[in-house]
Amino acid sequence: MKATITLLPGDGIGPEVGAEAEKLLLAVARQFGHEFTLQTGLIGGAAIDATGNPLPEETITLCKQSDAVFLGAVGGPKWSDPNAPVRPEQGLLKLRAELGVFANLRPVAPHPATAELAPLKPHLLHGIDMLFVRELTGGSYFGAKRREADAAVDECRYTVAEIERVTRRAAQLARGRRRKLTHVDKANVLETSRLWRSTVTRIMDSEYPDVAYEHVLVDAMAMHLLTRPSHFDVVLTENLFGDILTDEAAVLAGSMGLLPSASVGEGKVGLYEPIHGSAPDIAGKGIANPYASLLSVALLLRHSLGLEAEAAALEQAVSSAISDGVLTADLRKDHPASTAEAGNAVLQRLSALAKAA
Ligand SMILES: NC(=O)C1=CN([C@@H]2O[C@H](COP(=O)(O)OP(=O)(O)OC[C@H]3O[C@@H](n4cnc5c(N)ncnc54)[C@H](O)[C@@H]3O)[C@@H](O)[C@H]2O)C=CC1
Numbered sequence: 001m002k003a004t005i006t007l008l009p010g011d012g013i014g015p016e017v018g019a020e021a022e023k024l025l026l027a028v029a030r031q032f033g034h035e036f037t038l039q040t041g042l043i044g045g046a047a048i049d050a051t052g053n054p055l056p057e058e059t060i061t062l063c064k065q066s067d068a069v070f071l072g073a074v075g076g077p078k079w080s081d082p083n084a085p086v087r088p089e090q091g092l093l094k095l096r097a098e099l100g101v102f103a104n105l106r107p108v109a110p111h112p113a114t115a116e117l118a119p120l121k122p123h124l125l126h127g128i129d130m131l132f133v134r135e136l137t138g139g140s141y142f143g144a145k146r147r148e149a150d151a152a153v154d155e156c157r158y159t160v161a162e163i164e165r166v167t168r169r170a171a172q173l174a175r176g177r178r179r180k181l182t183h184v185d186k187a188n189v190l191e192t193s194r195l196w197r198s199t200v201t202r203i204m205d206s207e208y209p210d211v212a213y214e215h216v217l218v219d220a221m222a223m224h225l226l227t228r229p230s231h232f233d234v235v236l237t238e239n240l241f242g243d244i245l246t247d248e249a250a251v252l253a254g255s256m257g258l259l260p261s262a263s264v265g266e267g268k269v270g271l272y273e274p275i276h277g278s279a280p281d282i283a284g285k286g287i288a289n290p291y292a293s294l295l296s297v298a299l300l301l302r303h304s305l306g307l308e309a310e311a312a313a314l315e316q317a318v319s320s321a322i323s324d325g326v327l328t329a330d331l332r333k334d335h336p337a338s339t340a341e342a343g344n345a346v347l348q349r350l351s352a353l354a355k356a357a
């Protein structure tokens with residue numbers, strides 16, 4: 001098939017893990033006989049430095065003209081002055097809004113070899129297979145912000161329609177899995193959460209009677225995630241809670257460098273990114289874990305291009321590299337692989353799988 005994919009490397013380790021994503025996209029095209037046109041755009045701090053704008057118009061146009069977008073990460077200390085007029089993260093938020101990708105899918109299914117490294121009792125780590133569905137274009141990240149003389153305000157606003165569409169997406173995904181949905185909120189305190197709770201209840205009761213559901217308060221969920229993670233199937237939640245809980249879930253997988261994401265909406269263009277940030281503490285050293293990015297490429301192949309066999313082969317190649325101990329410094333201290341070595345290990349295994357297919 002023919003597809004156009006926009007690559008947005010961004011900042012910090014973004015370009016390092018993005019280079020491996022590009023390598024694997026080209027390998028998939030070569031080995032499975034597809035024609036992928038890759039184009040690169042500016043976003044985040046790199047775009048501020050070049051143009052003064054964290055999301056230049058040219059980048060928006062490139063993305064909207066593609067079939068899918070891969071993003072590395074944005075941000076870093078260079079652009080983090082609290083008084084700076086623009087910030088890299090604004091570029092990413094605007095891109096999500098421009099593409100209308102309201103559902104951020106973050107699967108958490110730890111590989112046994114890396115889950116072993118999680119600082120939790122081993123029996124808790126058995127059978128974890130969760131899919132977070134995080135609302136991505138509403139809530140406090142997008143509400144009105146203002147400074148007052150001696151105060152600051154971030155408005156958190158959700159409409160019924162915003163909650164309905166992401167609930168339907170999560171329930172549909174639950175139908176293809178274990179038909180269990182956990183909705184996470186803070187309905188004992190927040191008005192937005194009470195609207196979420198009543199809307200989720202109505203949609204689930206009236207449209208998805210075959211999917212079991214429960215409501216869990218976010219503070220308790222932060223604990224349940226580490227004490228009974230295998231209980232959960234699809235976890236639906238709002239933007240801020242989903243951002244925080246999925247970083248916590250990375251502990252179950254063994255590293256921030258292992259969790260991918262797919263952001264989708266009603267539009268044709270999906271956005272694919274690792275859940276981690278630009279990791280300034282390790283940037284520029286060639287040691288970042290590229291697997292979250294490669295698994296995000298697999299999600300891109302599956303969700304935007306409909307290439308299930310290729311997506312599964314790439315996931316299998318990553319899994320086999322992990323099983324063989326090809327791990328970056330976040331996961332092993334003795335003889336860790338570099339970012340490029342880990343990418344090459346996946347590439348070799350993908351070639352073998354493609355030849356065997
Ligand atoms: N989607 C995005 O572009 C995101 C951007 N950010 C931005 O990134 C910058 C840094 O934020 P932090 O709070 O430090 O979060 P971070 O996710 O960049 O890093 C947190 C910790 O995880 C480690 N880590 C992250 N990715 C890794 C990888 N692939 N391999 C090995 N280790 C990895 C880092 O070294 C660090 O110790 C900030 O400017 C923040 O706003 C944060 C989250 C998401």
Ligand SMILES: CC(C)CC(=O)C(=O)O
Nearest residue numbers: 089092093243275276277
């Ligand atoms: C705007 C981003 C920096 C928010 C974030 O941390 C994420 O989407 O994971």
Ligand SMILES: [Mg+2]
Nearest residue numbers: 243244247275
């Ligand atoms: Mg985050």
